Amino acid sequence: MPDTNDLAIWENVSLAPLTTLGVGGPARYFVRAETEEMVGLAFCFADERGLPVFVLGGGSNILVSDEGFDGLVLQIAIKGIEAAEDADGIARVRAGAGEDWDPFVAYCVERGLAGVECLSGIPGFVGGTPVQNVGAYGQEVSETITKVRCFDRSTGEIVNIAGSDCGFSYRRSIFNSTEKGRYTVLAVEYALRIDGEPLVAYRDLIEHFAQGKPSLAEVREAVIEIRRRKSMVIDPADANSRSAGSFFKNPVIPVEVHKHLESRLRMSVPTFPASEGFVKVPAAWLIENAGFEKGYRLGNAGISTRHTLAIVNLGGATAAEIVDLMREIQSGVNARFGIKLQPEPVFVGF
Numbered sequence: 001m002p003d004t005n006d007l008a009i010w011e012n013v014s015l016a017p018l019t020t021l022g023v024g025g026p027a028r029y030f031v032r033a034e035t036e037e038m039v040g041l042a043f044c045f046a047d048e049r050g051l052p053v054f055v056l057g058g059g060s061n062i063l064v065s066d067e068g069f070d071g072l073v074l075q076i077a078i079k080g081i082e083a084a085e086d087a088d089g090i091a092r093v094r095a096g097a098g099e100d101w102d103p104f105v106a107y108c109v110e111r112g113l114a115g116v117e118c119l120s121g122i123p124g125f126v127g128g129t130p131v132q133n134v135g136a137y138g139q140e141v142s143e144t145i146t147k148v149r150c151f152d153r154s155t156g157e158i159v160n161i162a163g164s165d166c167g168f169s170y171r172r173s174i175f176n177s178t179e180k181g182r183y184t185v186l187a188v189e190y191a192l193r194i195d196g197e198p199l200v201a202y203r204d205l206i207e208h209f210a211q212g213k214p215s216l217a218e219v220r221e222a223v224i225e226i227r228r229r230k231s232m233v234i235d236p237a238d239a240n241s242r243s244a245g246s247f248f249k250n251p252v253i254p255v256e257v258h259k260h261l262e263s264r265l266r267m268s269v270p271t272f273p274a275s276e277g278f279v280k281v282p283a284a285w286l287i288e289n290a291g292f293e294k295g296y297r298l299g300n301a302g303i304s305t306r307h308t309l310a311i312v313n314l315g316g317a318t319a320a321e322i323v324d325l326m327r328e329i330q331s332g333v334n335a336r337f338g339i340k341l342q343p344e345p346v347f348v349g350f
Contacts, residue, residue: 007031007041015064015073015348018056020123020234021244023319024064025349027054027073034077034098036158036186039151043184046072054348055184058100060124060234061132061244065349066319076127078186081107085194092146094189097127101134109216114196115144118205120220121227123234123245127185131175132344133168137223138201142168144190148175150183158186170274171249171344230307243310244345247326248283251339255279261337269337283341284309290332298325319350 013030016022029051031042046053052071056062078096081104085091091113095104105120118137119129128134129141130148145163152159161183167174175183198219200209208222227233231240252274253261258281262269271279287308288294295305300317302325304310311325330341 007038007045009045013073015056015059015068018075019059019062019064019244020242021063021317021322021345022242022313023066023317023322025066025068025319027069027071029072030075031072032075032077034079036078036151039074039076039078039184039186040156042072042074043151043153043156046074057097057128058124060122061128061344062346062348063244063319063322063343065347067349069349074184076125076184076186078127080187083111083113089194089196091192091194092189093192094147094187095126096187097125097185099126100124101126101129105220108190108192109220112195112216113192114198114216115139115190115192116141117198117216117219118202118223121224121233126188130163130166130168130173130185130188132171133173135171137205137226138199140168141188141190142166142173144192145188146191147189148183148185149187149189150185152183154182159183170252170280176346231304231310231312232307239314240304240306240310240312242313243304246283246309246344247311248287248309248329248341249344250280250283251286251341252278252280253339265337281339286333286337286339286341287329290329290336292329292332298328301325303329323350 010030012026014026015024033039033042054069054073056073056075077098079098080096083091083093101122101124104126105116109117118139130145133140133142148161150159150161198214198216200206204226205222224233231238235241255277258271258279270285271281274280292303294303294308296303299321300314301321302312302314304312311322326343334340
């Protein structure tokens with residue numbers, strides 16, 4: 001059994017400051033793992049004491065309960081970026097799970113590597129991107145991830161999982177579904193196009209670049225500008241950015257259900273393409289058309305004044321208030337459209 005005595009372990013650490021929502025109680029135990037060895041030791045510490053473990057990254061997509069987490073919170077802080085060019089115009093870029101995501105995107109764009117430019121401005125760590133299959137503005141990380149290096153808790157070994165084996169779909173992977181709790185991401189490898197053209201497929205970007213052919217850097221700047229207008233970029237001076245980003249997933253429904261919905265409501269319901277036989281309905285549109293306006297407030301929790309898809313901490317909000325507002329929105333949308341919105345953040349300690 002590995003010796004955990006040299007592992008730095010803190011007790012009763014407040015988790016709210018480690019999240020973008022700024023909500024939640026303390027962790028009973030807390031470890032910040034800067035090496036792969038520390039990750040293994042942390043799990044040994046938890047197993048010896050029968051403790052549940054929550055793996056924390058940048059805290060950008062979680063809601064922590066007011067009671068906190070009665071176990072071990074393990075923050076992955078493994079750093080480092082390496083890039084190697086293939087002969088076929090592809091660069092394989094490997095990043096530690098503890099690298100901040102947006103600076104990583106900037107690193108790639110500055111080197112003319114295409115494939116993640118539309119994911120600029122998203123808060124959080126690299127390690128969270130394969131878990132949620134992070135996507136925005138027409139891009140998803142599943143399109144470029146070739147390998148995910150993980151600690152396998154079931155065997156205590158480090159394994160490399162091919163991108164094709166990660167079970168990627170909309171905001172889903174094996175890491176948050178079929179193998180949830182088994183693998184902890186240590187590093188991620190992306191295959192990016194050397195001197196590739198940027199992706200301009202999303203309506204906001206198409207309108208922004210109505211004239212001319214943008215560079216990777218220009219697309220990155222445009223995405224950040226668009227996200228900032230929606231308060232989807234972390235800014236201490238912007239109260240609307242005290243959120244977990246998009247709080248609800250865009251519902252994916254069968255085409256026939258969509259047609260029936262439009263017929264029943266006698267109105268057009270916007271969609272985006274999804275898998276064959278299905279369409280994706282914008283959750284923001286559903287929320288607005290269920291009567292929830294920007295700036296709607298419930299106690300110290302509210303809907304962003306800039307984007308109805310974000311639930312924000314207006315100052316001193318509790319997790320209970322966030323959950324109450326979430327349920328009120330879900331109930332309203334379900335009553336109006338017969339669609340149950342699913343939350344996107346991970347709920348911790350509930």
